Amino acid sequence: MAQLLSQQDANLVERLRAGDEEAFMELIRSLNPSLLRVARMFVPTAALAEDVVQETWLAVLNGIDRFEGRSSLKTWIFRILTNTAKTRGERERRSVPFSALDTEQGGFEPAVERSRFTGSGHWAVLPRAWPEDKLLAKETLSVVERAIERLPASQRAVVTLRDVDGWTADEVRNALDLSETNQRVLLHRGRAKVRRALEQYLSEEP
Known part of the structure; x- marks a missing residue:
């Protein structure tokens, strides 16, 4: 097994190759939610995303003996998913190259609006401190979750994989087969929108 593979991955691969059903179920429980989120970026419906994920797991089972360990097991599985999802998306005539999403729609998006600063770069009005009890409340977490769900698919996937998973x-x-720049831009834009939603909620008067 190649050096890029961790010992944990190497052990898991051996268990999968031996037909260990529990190892396969562990993998499904660990990755299935993220696989569904990523698949949804390329296909128009949740049902199609579920089909793509099922096809991915079948491909994993059929291809595990040919896995060479040149990447992590997780990366290999997600590459299978993205290739499968792109093919299905093209078949549905709804596919857009992932690397082109969001990055062609204008330039840099600031995390905080420029109007909130003076010409000298100082705050026009100092932001209020966020109350800790409100920041930790379940309602606040719901605001964050809803803000993430409203993001464009590509931003949502990158933010979720980075900040949730x-x-x-x-x-x-x-x-996701992204350049370093595209990954950074998508993450920045997604985080900025989530931050604005959170800031608006936490700034509301009780």
Whole structure:
């Protein structure tokens, strides 16, 4: 097994190759929600996304003996997914190249609007501190979740994989076939929109 593969991945691959059903179920429980989110970027309906994920898992089972360990197991699985989803999306005539999404629609989006600063670069009005009790409340988490759900599909996927699932920039870039710049721009724009929604909610008078 190639050096790029962690010992944990190597053990999991061996279990999968041995037909260990529990190992396969562990993998499904771990990755299925993220796979569905990414698949949804390329196909027009949730039902089609579920079909794409099922096809991906079948491809994983059929191809695990040919997995060479040149990437992490997770990256390999997501590459299968994106290729499958792109093919299905094109078949549905709804596919757009992922790397082109959002990055061609204007330039840099600031995390905070320029109108909130003076010409010298200082705050026009100092932002209020966010109350800790409100920041940690369940309602606040719901605001964040709704803000993420409203993001364009590509931004939503990158923000979710990075900030919810805890992926590294390289993992997201490799799995979604993004350039470093595209990954950074999508993450910045998505985070900026979530921050604005959170700021608006936390700034409301009780």
